[in-house]
Amino acid sequence: MARRVDETRILSGEVMTLLKVLREIDGIVDLARGEVQLLVLLSAKDGMVRPSVLADSLGLRSKTVIDAVQKLKRKGLLKKLGRDRYKLTDKGRRLKRLIFSLPRASAMLGSQEAVYQAYMISEAVLILGTVAESWYPLSRLARHVGVSAGKLHEIVEQCDLFKVREAPHGIEVALSFDGRRLYEELLRRRGLGPTVAKVLSMLTFTPDPRKALSRFFILYLAVSALVVFEILASGLTGVGELGVLYRLLPSVMAAVTWLAVSIYLAILMLSRK
Incomplete structure (x- = not known):
């Protein structure tokens, strides 16, 4: 023993x-x-x-x-x-x-399994730190990480970043003090804070901050497109009236600027490799 x-x-x-x-x-x-x-x-x-x-x-x-x-x-x-x-x-x-x-x-590092294991640990830390529950079902965590519950159980039991307990409905996992510190460090390196990560998680319906960020910017682009159409529509309502060109030009410029900035921000955030 x-x-x-x-x-x-x-x-x-x-x-x-x-x-x-x-x-x-x-x-x-x-x-x-x-x-x-x-x-x-x-x-x-x-x-x-x-x-x-x-x-x-x-x-x-x-x-x-x-x-x-x-x-x-x-x-x-x-x-x-x-x-x-x-x-x-x-x-x-x-x-x-x-x-x-x-x-x-x-x-x-000659073993791909060892590197993948470290990746699974970082994914589990990010998810556990973002969810609202202090203790999270292992089976649900395994689905988010993309690994079997048995494999993940074996990993978290051997790592000081996690706490494990038996619950009536199954095994539950939580972050230890060291795990919480690592969570904040991982977020900091991505330019996020715990509050931002939780808000993004609620808005995009995923506990994974990486997926949440991607989904958020897809949503952002969709909303941006609606804003562009709204700006153009408001500029076109005065067609036939005197001075319509002067009213339409600012709308077009605003629409193009908004779309360009939106695409630029999305590329900056989503292309971080």
Whole structure:
């Protein structure tokens, strides 16, 4: 039993270390949407990347790999040397070293399961911190994270970020003090606060702040389109009257400006990788 507790503490320590590093990585490559970018980064041999070769070795479409390479290039992690040839920049090499600086890095990060486990922990932390309930059903949390309840139960039991208890209707999970601090840190890195996250969650009917933010901006664009039509309609009501052109021009300018600003804000927020 004592040996089992020691192993759990070691695992929790390694996962916490992994999470600390992944938070820094997530500031550059969003782990929720940047899996291929990480694969490209970690697959670089001697700092060199060849998209066509990587696509074959990873079993991915060439376009998928090329898109990931272009995103890494825009972030200053890769630079182009020639046709189908890229090289890691100093920033890219540092990020790769950061990943492999973890304890037991070759064993843990050589396993996709370990990285995915850390991602599931961060997702669970974000959801538990956002929901109104202090204790949340494990089965419902597992559906939001996209993993089986049994797998998630195994993970949260071994991590100090969570508290677990038996309830009449099943197992419930809550954030510990450390889990709450991590939740606030994850939100801060996305430019959000707990109150904003909860409001977005209520408006978009999802406890996941990442999905809530995406849904909110889709809704924002829809409302913006309605505003544009309303502005144009109000400008057109005076057609046939003297001076209609002078009334219509400000409406058109306002509509175009509103739409441009709306699209710009949506692109800025939704394209953060």
